[in-house]
Amino acid sequence: MKKTILIITALFISQTALAQSALDEAFKTFSENGKLKFDAKRGQTLWTTKHPAKDGKDRQCTTCHGEDLTKNGKHATSGKTIKPMAASVNPERYTKMKEINKWFKRNCKWTVGRECTNQEKGDILKYLSQQ
Numbered sequence: 001m002k003k004t005i006l007i008i009t010a011l012f013i014s015q016t017a018l019a020q021s022a023l024d025e026a027f028k029t030f031s032e033n034g035k036l037k038f039d040a041k042r043g044q045t046l047w048t049t050k051h052p053a054k055d056g057k058d059r060q061c062t063t064c065h066g067e068d069l070t071k072n073g074k075h076a077t078s079g080k081t082i083k084p085m086a087a088s089v090n091p092e093r094y095t096k097m098k099e100i101n102k103w104f105k106r107n108c109k110w111t112v113g114r115e116c117t118n119q120e121k122g123d124i125l126k127y128l129s130q131q
């Protein structure tokens with residue numbers, strides 16, 4: 001019993017540390033080593049900004065991730081469920097730098113029509129990681 005509690009505690013601590021280190025790394029990279037400052041309010045605006053697409057429908061980050069960050073989203077083309085973006089309800093969020101980079105790249109291209117700048121990525125991540 002004691003051993004189980006110990007393992008659970010250790011797992012919890014390592015998970016928290018992991019999340020912290022991926023986020024630290026992301027902010028450091030996006031800030032270009034401290035040159036850029038990030039703002040969650042700006043991030044929130046970017047997250048909900050509508051971008052006109054060729055098919056005539058507007059695209060936003062919320063198109064797939066949904067309006068409520070604490071709830072599941074739904075992929076606009078595949079219909080697959082996307083787990084909540086809020087780290088407060090989904091502790092797996094923002095724990096791997098590779099995932100953060102991969103999805104920023106793919107989703108900015110699809111939504112905005114280009115890759116996001118470091119400033120935009122940092123602002124958005126600041127907003128998302130505080131939810």
Ligand code: HEC
Nearest residue numbers: 060061063064076082083093094099100103104107108111
């Ligand atoms: C076409 C659907 C779609 C749109 C639109 C979309 N995303 Fe995503 N996003 C996904 C999918 C799918 C994943 C990967 C599955 C997951 O992490 O649950 C993901 C994951 C992410 C992640 C990784 C989070 C992590 O756990 O590390 C970030 C960051 C992200 N998206 C940012 C954005 C931003 C910023 C926008 C708007 C510019 C956006 N997304 C718009 C589908 C989308």
